[in-house]
Amino acid sequence: MYDIRGLNEECGVFGIWDHPNAAELTYMALHSLQHRGQEGAGIVCSNGENIFGARGMGLLPEAISQVQLDSLKSYRHAIGHVRYATTGASELSNVQPFIFKHSKGDLGLAHNGNLTNAQQIKLALESNGAIFQTSSDSEVLGHLLLKAKSENKLANLHASLNQIKGAFAFLVLHPESLSAARDAHGVRPLMLGQVDGAYCVASETCAFTAIGAEYIRDIEPGEVLTFSNETPIHEDFYTKQTSSNMCSMEYVYFARPDSEFRKSSIYEVRKSLGEQLAKEMAHIEADIVIGVPDSSLQAAKGFSNYSGLPNEQGLIKNRYVGRTFITPNQTLRERAVRMKHSPIREVIEGKRVIVIDDSIVRGTTSKFIVKTLKQAGAKEVHMGISSPPLKHPCYYGIDVSTHAELIAAHQTVEEIQKELEVDSLTYLSVEGMHDVFKKHHSKGECYACFTGNYPIEIIDQLLPEEKEKKRKGV
Ligand code: SF4
Numbered sequence: 001m002y003d004i005r006g007l008n009e010e011c012g013v014f015g016i017w018d019h020p021n022a023a024e025l026t027y028m029a030l031h032s033l034q035h036r037g038q039e040g041a042g043i044v045c046s047n048g049e050n051i052f053g054a055r056g057m058g059l060l061p062e063a064i065s066q067v068q069l070d071s072l073k074s075y076r077h078a079i080g081h082v083r084y085a086t087t088g089a090s091e092l093s094n095v096q097p098f099i100f101k102h103s104k105g106d107l108g109l110a111h112n113g114n115l116t117n118a119q120q121i122k123l124a125l126e127s128n129g130a131i132f133q134t135s136s137d138s139e140v141l142g143h144l145l146l147k148a149k150s151e152n153k154l155a156n157l158h159a160s161l162n163q164i165k166g167a168f169a170f171l172v173l174h175p176e177s178l179s180a181a182r183d184a185h186g187v188r189p190l191m192l193g194q195v196d197g198a199y200c201v202a203s204e205t206c207a208f209t210a211i212g213a214e215y216i217r218d219i220e221p222g223e224v225l226t227f228s229n230e231t232p233i234h235e236d237f238y239t240k241q242t243s244s245n246m247c248s249m250e251y252v253y254f255a256r257p258d259s260e261f262r263k264s265s266i267y268e269v270r271k272s273l274g275e276q277l278a279k280e281m282a283h284i285e286a287d288i289v290i291g292v293p294d295s296s297l298q299a300a301k302g303f304s305n306y307s308g309l310p311n312e313q314g315l316i317k318n319r320y321v322g323r324t325f326i327t328p329n330q331t332l333r334e335r336a337v338r339m340k341h342s343p344i345r346e347v348i349e350g351k352r353v354i355v356i357d358d359s360i361v362r363g364t365t366s367k368f369i370v371k372t373l374k375q376a377g378a379k380e381v382h383m384g385i386s387s388p389p390l391k392h393p394c395y396y397g398i399d400v401s402t403h404a405e406l407i408a409a410h411q412t413v414e415e416i417q418k419e420l421e422v423d424s425l426t427y428l429s430v431e432g433m434h435d436v437f438k439k440h441h442s443k444g445e446c447y448a449c450f451t452g453n454y455p456i457e458i459i460d461q462l463l464p465e466e467k468e469k470k471r472k473g474v
Contacts, residue, residue, distance in 0.1 A: 010188075010254075010397040011096070011112040012036035012203040015079040015171040017178045017227035019198035023072035025211045026080040030060055032210035033203055035256060036112075037084030040095030044108035045075035046175045048229075051106035055081075055095045063095070077178055079171045081110040084399065094136045097173070102146050108173035111138035112203055113188040114397035115166035117459035141170060153177065154226055158238040161224070165456060167247075167396035169203060169219075177228040181238065185245040185455050186221030187396045187446055189261055199227050204259040218262055221245075244444035245455040248433065249398055251442075252387045253295050253358045264440035267298050272439060273386040274302025274356060276432040282307075284382050284424055286352040290314030292341065292369060299386040300356040309354065314347045314373070337368045349377030356384045361400070363407040363419060370422045382424045388450040389413065389427050395458045400449050 012033030016022050026043050034041075041063035042055025054072065056063035060082065072078070081096040097110040115121075118137035121144070126132065130143050144163055148156035157172060157179055167187035172179045180201040182190045193200045195213035202208060205215045219225060222242035226234040246261065247254075257267040277299065289309045291300025294317060304311035318340055353373055360366050366383065373381045389408030394400040403409050407416055417425040430450055437445050448454045 010036060010084055010114075010399070012082045012207075013079070013110045013112050013169055013171050013190075014081075014200065014202045014207050015110070015173070015178050015180060016077070016195070016198055016200040018076050018229065018232075019196060019200075020076060021073075022076050022078035022198075023069060025195065025200070026078040027060070027064065027069055028210050029200070029202060029207035030080045030082050032206045032256075033082050034060055036203060036254070037082040040083040040092065041081065042095050042097050042110075043069070043072060043078055043080045044097040044099055044110075044173060045072045046077040046106075046108070046173055046178075047075050048077075049175050051099055051108045051173060051175060053097060053099050053108065055092070055097070057092055057095065077173065079108055079110045079173045079178065081112075081171075093134045096136070096138060097171070098134070098136075098139060098142055100142045100146060104146065106175055107142060107145060108171075109138065109142045110171040110173075111136075111141070111168055112190075112397065113166060113168035113183065114395060115140065115164050115168065115460075116395055116456055117165040119460040121163065137166075138170075140164065141172075145172070154179070154224070154234070154236070157181070157224065158236075161238040165459060167456065171201065177226055179224055179226045180219060181224040182219045182221055183456075184222040184239050184242045185446075186242070186443075187245050187247050187456070189246065189250055189255070190219040192216045192219055192225060199225075199233055201225065204255055206256045206259045209258065215260060215263075243455065244442075245446040246442055246444065247396065247398065248387070248437070248445045248447055249359075249394075249400070249449065251437065251440075251445075254398070257295075257298055262441040262443070264442075269436065269440045270295075270298035270358075270386070271302030271305070272436045273428060273433065274299030274304075275306040276302075276436050277356065277384045277386050277426070277428045278303040278306035280429060280432055281354070281382070281384050281426045284354065284426070286354045286380070286382055288312045288314070288347070288351050289354040289356060290347070292355065292357040292365075293317040296356045296358045296386065299358060303354065303356055303384065312347045314344055314353065314355070315369070316342045316344060318342065337365050338372075341365075341369060341372065343372050343376035345376045348373055350379055351377075352380040352382070353378045354382045354384055356386060358385070359387050359390055360385055360407060360416065361390060362405050363416065366422075367420045370420050374421075380423045383420065383422045383426070385425070385427045387428055388430045388433060388447075389416075390449050392449050392452045394449050395454065396446065396448075396456065398449075
């Protein structure tokens with residue numbers, strides 16, 4: 001969901017092959033992935049010979065009408081996408097899945113993530129006559145596929161994927177096949193499921209739950225799965241040079257708590273992050289622990305389990321503060337935060353409160369929360385953050401604010417504590433976070449927004465540190 005703190009989710013994808021209700025199931029699955037993007041949505045279907053689709057701006061029911069959905073009902077193969085713009089303007093032309101009409105055959109394309117060499121490839125393709133229809137980085141894969149010379153579509157896909165760099169979960173729909181590919185570093189999630197014998201893929205397993213599908217497994221870094229009527233599932237890798245750098249923030253904040261990564265429940269991972277934080281905050285004395293709703297409630301529960309402190313509901317979230325109130329202006333943003341969280345005085349008054357949040361971006365929300373808890377009569381407010389300080393922007397498809405807006409990029413923990421007017425402030429350590437993920441079967445994570453160690457080369461954009469060096473002429 002678009003977050004007034006400046007930490008915004010990326011996109012969600014879903015695909016299904018050979019199901020009589022492919023479009024309806026895709027619609028339902030996208031509904032459960034709506035938290036990953038609300039700017040636009042689309043569904044593209046294949047009838048075995050051609051590709052058809054519907055897409056629009058806004059939430060799913062606004063983006064795709066019942067009439068449009070009905071028009072796709074007879075097709076057995078579909079892909080869908082919900083969009084949050086991390087690159088490209090917020091306009092209909094950038095809403096996916098994209099459809100490419102070509103003499104070689106139609107093509108549908110859906111992408112979650114961000115390519116780090118898209119501009120470089122785009123310039124090269126344009127100088128050879130390609131015309132781009134959108135400002136989205138995702139379009140480059142379509143052009144690479146159409147430019148590829150082989151008659152073998154899978155070979156073309158492998159060759160094209162080997163040219164792009166970055167974080168991605170791509171769905172490619174040809175009239176006669178559907179391919180699902182995950183980037184070589186496994187940054188963005190992609191899962192395999194099955195419903196009524198038909199294979200499906202999704203960014204999160206909550207999409208499988210929504211349509212009654214069984215979650216089979218995670219698609220591995222560098223893996224490409226292809227579904228067709230000849231071969232129900234073809235498992236392959238487009239590269240052998242893979243590593244595992246799953247986005248940590250998916251576990252901490254973005255994914256729905258009822259989803260699973262590597263067969264580990266996000267709900268349980270968040271509880272474990274809270275337990276680990278409690279270990280690291282053992283020196284703080286308090287009466288109760290509360291979580292900032294909704295994404296920090298599980299961490300607060302884990303904190304309570306480990307520390308023995310009662311877990312209370314001290315803050316209520318107004319779920320109906322929508323996008324109307326989302327503005328880039330700081331004063332209005334503060335007003336929006338005030339409308340969003342409200343304290344329960346009976347729980348807070350006279351207590352030493354530990355409040356758990358999953359992250360601090362600009363600090364606007366945290367400052368307001370501390371103030372509101374104190375106004376509600378809290379004797380002391382101690383803040384625990386279930387992730388390390390966010391110091392670096394994300395280039396892999398998560399809109400973690402610009403470097404300039406990240407409070408931890410410019411201030412020490414002590415300075416932030418002072419700024420928030422909180423009695424103590426503790427962030428989870430990177431090591432503590434890593435231990436939690438290991439316990440939950442992760443094979444390796446990306447911590448770049450905490451550490452600045454980017455696992456994938458950024459070709460289109462210089463890293464902030466490099467920009468600074470360049471500015472200084474170093
Ligand atoms: S930089 Fe941060 S938000 Fe981006 S992929 Fe890595 S962990 Fe996720």
